[in-house]
Amino acid sequence: MIILLRLENISWNTPDGMPVLHDLDLTVGDGRLIVITGPNGGGKTTLAKIIAGIYTQSSGKLYLDERDITDLDITERARLGISFAFQQPVRFKGITVRKLIELAAGEKLPLDRICSYMSKVGLCAEEYIDREVNSTLSGGEIKRIEIATVLARHSAVSVFDEPEAGIDLWSFANLIKTFEDIRTNLNGSIIIISHQERILRIADEIAIVAGGTIKAQGKPDDMMKLLAENNAVSGKCYRQEEMF
Amino acid sequence: MNEITKDLLREISDWDGEFKGAYNIRENGQCAGRMSSRNIRIESKTDKPGLEIFIAPGTKGETVSIPACVTHGDVDDLVYNDFFVGENADVIIVAGCGIHTEMGEPARHNGIHRFFLGKGSHVKYLEKHVGKGHGTGLRSIDPVTEAELEENSVLEMDTAQIGGVDRTTRMTAAKLGEGAKLYIRERILTEKEQTAKTDFRVEMNGRDSGVDLISRSVARDDSHQEYHSVIIGNAPCTGHSECDAIISENGKVDAAPELHARDNDAALIHEAAIGKIAGEQILKLRTLGMTEEEAEATIIDGFLS
Numbered sequence: 001m002i003i004l005l006r007l008e009n010i011s012w013n014t015p016d017g018m019p020v021l022h023d024l025d026l027t028v029g030d031g032r033l034i035v036i037t038g039p040n041g042g043g044k045t046t047l048a049k050i051i052a053g054i055y056t057q058s059s060g061k062l063y064l065d066e067r068d069i070t071d072l073d074i075t076e077r078a079r080l081g082i083s084f085a086f087q088q089p090v091r092f093k094g095i096t097v098r099k100l101i102e103l104a105a106g107e108k109l110p111l112d113r114i115c116s117y118m119s120k121v122g123l124c125a126e127e128y129i130d131r132e133v134n135s136t137l138s139g140g141e142i143k144r145i146e147i148a149t150v151l152a153r154h155s156a157v158s159v160f161d162e163p164e165a166g167i168d169l170w171s172f173a174n175l176i177k178t179f180e181d182i183r184t185n186l187n188g189s190i191i192i193i194s195h196q197e198r199i200l201r202i203a204d205e206i207a208i209v210a211g212g213t214i215k216a217q218g219k220p221d222d223m224m225k226l227l228a229e230n231n232a233v234s235g236k237c238y239r240q241e242e243m244f
Numbered sequence: 245m246n247e248i249t250k251d252l253l254r255e256i257s258d259w260d261g262e263f264k265g266a267y268n269i270r271e272n273g274q275c276a277g278r279m280s281s282r283n284i285r286i287e288s289k290t291d292k293p294g295l296e297i298f299i300a301p302g303t304k305g306e307t308v309s310i311p312a313c314v315t316h317g318d319v320d321d322l323v324y325n326d327f328f329v330g331e332n333a334d335v336i337i338v339a340g341c342g343i344h345t346e347m348g349e350p351a352r353h354n355g356i357h358r359f360f361l362g363k364g365s366h367v368k369y370l371e372k373h374v375g376k377g378h379g380t381g382l383r384s385i386d387p388v389t390e391a392e393l394e395e396n397s398v399l400e401m402d403t404a405q406i407g408g409v410d411r412t413t414r415m416t417a418a419k420l421g422e423g424a425k426l427y428i429r430e431r432i433l434t435e436k437e438q439t440a441k442t443d444f445r446v447e448m449n450g451r452d453s454g455v456d457l458i459s460r461s462v463a464r465d466d467s468h469q470e471y472h473s474v475i476i477g478n479a480p481c482t483g484h485s486e487c488d489a490i491i492s493e494n495g496k497v498d499a500a501p502e503l504h505a506r507d508n509d510a511a512l513i514h515e516a517a518i519g520k521i522a523g524e525q526i527l528k529l530r531t532l533g534m535t536e537e538e539a540e541a542t543i544i545d546g547f548l549s
Contacts, residue, residue, distance in 0.1 A: 052531060078533040090524040095546035104532050
C-alpha cells in the first residue's frame with residue numbers, strides 16, 4: 001500500500017499549555033477511507049485541523065506523498081491537495097452557493113457539474129445555486145453545501161469533520177453512498193471524523209483516538225471488536241452511546 | 245464626448261458605444277447627447293439645470309439612461325432631474341455618475357432626482373457612482389433622491405458606490421401610498437480617508453405599503469461611514485431595514501436606525517451588524533486554496549455584490 005499521508009510524533013497543546021495530542025502517529029494509504037473515532041474530547045477534531053493546517057502542531061512532522069508539509073500553512077496545504085469540511089460551517093453574506101462551489105473547484109462550472117455535487121449531498125441545485133450562503137439556509141443545508149465544496153475540489157486528501165452532524169436521515173444515506181463513490185471512482189483518500197456506526201462500517205481502516213493519541217488503527221472488524229470489548233470491560237475510554 | 249467620458253460611461257452604465265433606448269448624457273455640466281423614444285420624452289428644464297423625463301402610461305420594457313460625467317477638476321455640477329412615470333409603466337432607469345480628475349482641483353456632482361410614480365407603475369432604478377484618476381483634489385458626489393409612490397406602484401433602487409469617491413452625502417426620502425412598495429439595495433465601499441454619509445427617510449402612508457431597505461458597506465483604512473435611516477409607519481404596513489457593515493484597519497461605521505410606528509398595525513423590523521470579517525470565513529476560503537488577502541477580497545466582493 002502506498003502511504004499518501006503520514007503523521008509522526010504529533011503533539012499539540014492548547015494556548016494555555018494543556019496537552020491535547022501527544023506523540024501521535026497516523027498513516028493514510030492512497031485511495032483509502034479512514035474513519036477516526038473515539039470518545040469526545042479525545043483530540044479527533046484537533047487532529048483533523050492539524051492535518052489541514054488550521055492548527056499548527058507543537059511538535060512532530062507531517063508528510064503528504066513523502067513531501068514534508070510540516071511548515072506549510074492552510075493555503076499551501078490546500079493547494080497541494082488537502083481539503084477540509086468544517087463541523088460547523090461558516091456563512092457568507094453575498095456569496096451564492098454557485099459562487100462558493102466554483103471557488104472550491106477553482107473554476108467556473110456548468111450547471112450539470114454543480115448539480116452533480118449538490119445532488120450527492122441531497123440538494124437540488126436549481127433551488128439553491130442562486131441563494132446566498134447566509135442565515136436563510138438551515139444548519140443542515142449549510143452542512144450539506146460545506147460537504148459539496150469539498151467534493152468539488154477533487155483533493156488528494158479530503159478531511160470531513162463529523163459530516164453526519166446536522167444531516168437528516170435521507171441525506172445521510174446519500175452521504176454514505178457519496179463517500180463510497182469517492183473511494184471507488186477517485187484517486188483521493190478520505191479521512192472522516194465520526195461516531196456513526198454506518199460510517200465506521202464503510203471504512204477501509206478505523207483509527208481510534210483517545211487521550212490524545214492513536215490507541216489502535218486497523219481493519220473495521222478488528223477495531224469494532226476492540227471498541228466493543230473495551231466498552232464491555234471498562235466503560236472508561238469509549239461509552240457505547242458516544243460511539244454508535 | 246471625450247474619451248474619459250466614454251470610459252466612465254462603460255463603468256457606470258450599460259453603454260457600449262450606444263444606449264438602448266432613451267438617454268441623456270451629461271458631461272461637465274453640459275448635454276453631450278440626447279435621444280427621446282416614442283414613449284419616453286426627455287426635455288430640459290427651463291428654470292434650472294436638469295431634465296424632465298416623461299414616461300408614458302403603459303410603457304413596458306424600456307430603459308432610459310441619464311448618466312453624468314465629470315472629467316476634470318474645478319467642476320461643481322448641480323442638476324435637477326424629475327421623472328414622471330405614467331400609470332402601469334414598467335421601465336428601467338439608469339442614472340450613474342462618474343468623476344475623473346488628474347490635477348489638484350476638487351470636482352463635485354450633485355444630482356437631485358425626484359420620482360413621481362403613477363398608479364401600478366414599476367421602476368427599477370440603477371445608480372452607480374465611481375471616482376477615477378490620480379488627481380489629489382476632492383471628488384464628491386452628493387445625490388438626493390425623492391420619491392412619491394402612488395397606489396400599488398413599485399420602486400426598486402439599486403445603488404452602489406464602489407471606490408474612488410472622497411466625500412459623499414446621500415439622501416433618500418420616499419412617501420408611499422396604498423399598496424406601494426419600495427426596495428432599496430445600497431452598497432458602499434470607502435477607503436483611505438474617504439467619508440460617506442447616507443440618510444434614508446421613508447414614510448408609509450398607505451395601507452399595505454412596504455419598504456425593504458438593505459444597506460451593505462465596507463469601511464477600510466481610515467475611512468468613515470455614517471448610516472441613518474428613519475422608517476415611519478403611518479398606516480397598516482410592513483417595514484424592514486438591514487444595515488450590515490464590514491470594518492477593516494481603522495475603518496469606522498456609525499449606524500443609527502430609527503423605526504416609528506404610528507399605526508397599531510404597522511410592523512417594522514430593523515437588523516444591524518457591524519464588525520470585521522469573521523476569522524472563520526477567512527479560514528474556510530483558505531482551505532479552498534486562497535491566501536488570506538485573496539480570501540478577504542472575495543468576502544468583500546461578495547458582500548458588496
